[in-house]
Amino acid sequence: MHAQRNTTSHRNRPVLERDRETTARRLLVASARHSSDPDTELDWTAPFEDSKWYVAPELISLYKTPLWERMSEEQRMELSRHERASITCSGIWFEQILMHLLLRHLDGFPCTSDHVRYAYTEIADECRHSMMFGRLVRKLETPVYGAGPRDRAQGWLLKTLATSPAALAAALLVEELLDWLERKTAEDERVQPLVRNVIRIHIIEEARHVRYAREELRRQMRQATAAERAYVQFLTGQMARVVARTLISPSVYNAVGLDPRTAVKEARRCPHRQDVLHSAMKRLITFFEEVGVIHNPAARSLWYSSGLMPRPGARVKVGSSAAL
Ligand SMILES: [Fe+2]
Ligand SMILES: [Fe+2]
Numbered sequence: 001m002h003a004q005r006n007t008t009s010h011r012n013r014p015v016l017e018r019d020r021e022t023t024a025r026r027l028l029v030a031s032a033r034h035s036s037d038p039d040t041e042l043d044w045t046a047p048f049e050d051s052k053w054y055v056a057p058e059l060i061s062l063y064k065t066p067l068w069e070r071m072s073e074e075q076r077m078e079l080s081r082h083e084r085a086s087i088t089c090s091g092i093w094f095e096q097i098l099m100h101l102l103l104r105h106l107d108g109f110p111c112t113s114d115h116v117r118y119a120y121t122e123i124a125d126e127c128r129h130s131m132m133f134g135r136l137v138r139k140l141e142t143p144v145y146g147a148g149p150r151d152r153a154q155g156w157l158l159k160t161l162a163t164s165p166a167a168l169a170a171a172l173l174v175e176e177l178l179d180w181l182e183r184k185t186a187e188d189e190r191v192q193p194l195v196r197n198v199i200r201i202h203i204i205e206e207a208r209h210v211r212y213a214r215e216e217l218r219r220q221m222r223q224a225t226a227a228e229r230a231y232v233q234f235l236t237g238q239m240a241r242v243v244a245r246t247l248i249s250p251s252v253y254n255a256v257g258l259d260p261r262t263a264v265k266e267a268r269r270c271p272h273r274q275d276v277l278h279s280a281m282k283r284l285i286t287f288f289e290e291v292g293v294i295h296n297p298a299a300r301s302l303w304y305s306s307g308l309m310p311r312p313g314a315r316v317k318v319g320s321s322a323a324l
Contacts, residue, residue: 016219023215024114027208031121036201038132042194044139052192053077054084054140056185061248064272067263075256082252084195085142087181088133090246093147093155094174095126095133100159101167102126118212125205136198145249151242158239165224166235168217169293172284173239175210177247177308179203180280214287221291229292236293237302244277244306268307281308 048054060080062068068076102119109116137144147155158170182199185191221229253263267273285303288294294303303309 016223019219020115020216021113023212024118027118027212028114028121030208031118031125031205034204035125036128036205038128038135038198038201041201042132042197044135044194046194048139048192048194053080053190054192054195055080055087056188056191058272059181059184059276061267061273062263062270065266065270067258067266071256071258079252079256079258081140082142082145082255083248085137085140086145086249086252087178087247088137088140089145089249090147090243091174091178092130092133092137093246094178094243095130097155097159098167098171098174099123099126101162101171104162105164105167122209122212125209129202129205132198132201136194139194143251143255145251147242147246147249151246154238154242158235158242162235163228163231165217165220165228165293166232168213168220169232169236169288170239171213172210172217172287173236173243175206175213176284177243177280179206179210180283182206217293218291221293224292230296232293233295233299234302236288237299237306240303240306240308244308274307274310277308278310285309 054077057063057076057080060068060076060083062071062079071079102123106116106119146152158166162170182203186196186199186203188196221232224232248267250260250264253260285294285308294300294309300309304311
């Protein structure tokens with residue numbers, strides 16, 4: 001962060017600060033109007049409905065794989081419960097990292113600014129989300145899923161080494177991926193009402209987080225040096241791999257009696273799954289290319305290997321699956 005602010009010329013600084021404060025004030029008004037208390041606003045006592053999914057079938061990692069075809073309906077529904085838990089546990093881990101990065105981002109900004117005031121508001125949102133997610137996982141009665149040791153180590157490195165633009169890019173990566181999946185689920189009546197209500201709260205509050213991060217990232221990338229940009233590109237590509245690996249823990253397959261190695265391989269090779277992930281990231285990748293977060297060939301190859309971005313010349317069929 002400091003590196004970026006140090007590169008800001010004296011002439012541009014007042015304009016940037018004004019712009020930053022205008023965004024923050026707008027988001028503070030939105031936060032005052034639309035903030036929820038999941039503990040009191042959701043019905044945590046209602047039992048789950050037997051006939052409803054926890055993840056819409058088309059968004060389950062194995063949908064349309066050879067394994068899926070051999071699974072019973074009961075096993076598919078059970079997998080949806082475990083995948084919901086895995087996505088939710090990953091969401092909590094991502095939010096913990098984001099809260100840490102947001103606090104680091106604030107170092108050096110005046111505590112009287114609306115930019116800082118809004119960041120505290122966002123951290124408070126994330127605290128409520130993580131508590132809400134934890135409560136959902138407890139109600140799902142699954143194991144607590146989480147990243148493996150290699151990805152945990154990378155998350156720790158990100159928390160420690162990310163510059164401010166890298167932190168904002170990582171935040172967007174997680175928030176926009178989850179947001180796309182959540183918007184596909186919120187109005188889907190085949191999905192458990194409690195899951196949809198949790199998701200609705202998250203969508204509304206995350207929309208302003210995305211706005212904050214996008215606008216600030218655009219400002220900072222404009223001011224960054226070539227070396228700082230290359231660092232952001234590398235770190236974001238690396239995080240794309242971690243996020244893609246962490247979202248669905250291989251242990252969910254164990255939980256429903258499947259071989260995790262086979263299941264991971266089939267999910268990764270499945271054209272439908274690739275369509276889902278590419279569709280989810282399409283809008284963000286366009287933005288990242290525009291502001292210079294995805295630029296050099298090395299960063300691109302990290303993105304390709306994450307499975308979140310289609311390789312050039314690969315069959316691009318984004319959003320074509322009937323349910324997407
Ligand atoms: Fe959140
Ligand atoms: Fe957020």
